[in-house]
Amino acid sequence: MPSEFLKFDPYNFVPLSRTPWGGELIVKTKKQILRGPESGWPERIGESWEISTDAAFPSRVRNLKDVQGKAPLFTEVLNESAEHFLGRTLSRKYGAHCPLLLKWLSASDPLSVQVHPQHTHPALKPDECGKPESWLVLSTQPGGHVFLGFKEKISESDIIEALKSDRAAEVMHVFEPRAGDYIAIPPGCVHATGPGVLIAEPQYVLPGRSGKTWRLSDWGRRYNEKGERDPNGKPRELHVDAALSAINWNLPRGKSVETLLVRSLKHKEHLPADDYNPFPVQYFAQAGLYSYKPLVAGQFSLVTCWQGQLQLISRSKESLVLNAGESGLISAAAGEIEIALARTEAGLEPGAAFFGFVASDLQGV
DSSP, X not given: OOOSEEEBOTTOBOOTTTOTTBBSHHHHHHTTTOOOOTTOOOSOBSEEEEEOOOSSSOOBBTTOOOTTSSOOBHHHHHHHHHHHHXXXXXXXXXXXXXXXXXXXXXXXXOOOEEEOOOTTOTTOOTTEEOOOEEEEEEEEOTTOOEEEEEOXXXXXXXXXXXXXXXXXXXTEEEEOOOTTEEEEEOTTOXXXXXXXXXXXXXXXXXXXXXXXXXXXXXXXXXXXXTSOBOTTSBOOOOOHHHHHHHOOTTSOOTHHHHHHHEEEOOTTOEEOOOSSOOSOEEEEOSOEEEEEOOSSTTSOEEEXXXXXXXXXXXXXXXXXXXXXXEEEEEOGGGOSEEEEEEOSSTTOOOEEEEEOOOGGGTTTO
16 A cells, blocks of 8 residues: 655755745754755755655655665656545546645745736737646744735736836735744735845645746746846846736735634644635644644645654554654545654754645636
């Protein structure tokens, strides 16, 4: 019988040439316990693709071996046992593709001001899709902030003019989140993460396609080939016209968009999916032994740990340990399990979160 849990390689980092805004918080968090990749720790990491079947940055499964004794690709594991791991409904719909992609994000500079289209947007190419996503704030530094939607009392035409003139800072709504905030980023919501915030980001991506991001502004920056700020470098590509066509102008502004899209989670709290946040989540922030029930019956869960140590224990007594900086999958076959959260540093509570996938909430988005 296949394993009930999967543990993924924690060093699936995107190069800074693609994420020149990358920050230090992913490195700081993963270095707490993990030894690091063979090439050593980079100074900055913008994105860590924690769990992925995307061909660009596919995940490897560390607690399994292929016929050559190496860690197999997640896709290869699903080719053999998709129903066991994903569940019957999702395996029939998606095959060896996991529709839930999980990333970590950290920025030293704000990300580009961006928007994700709906899956059905007519400007998407055959190998592209939308990218509904949410942000779980794992930790923050003083002054850490994000950009979410637009300020109040500014007309649509003035917002468009500012965006076309690369003056996004004049119209974007800014707020300072706290650890445990869960922020929905539905298609059509203009957004950007700022510095000083470590984020776990679940995304819904269609099989054989890449989730599309259209940039409205990159804050006037230029970069060299190494991903370093350089006044003599090149600006990143913008997609202003396509992005403007994807914006949902019906979303509220200012504090009202926070009220609609942000939930502050408490220890053990389970937040179900809704029209704006299609990924149910359960958040744990204290040491102890707990029962964990799948967020969606008959389906898998993804889990990530950013502080302390997490042990997963199945009904058959199979167990798997995730240290801070590691992520895993609980198979659909496992059902309800026990979890044990432990401190690895005195005075610092462990942290872990579980994510689900509600396909019925995502059709047509």
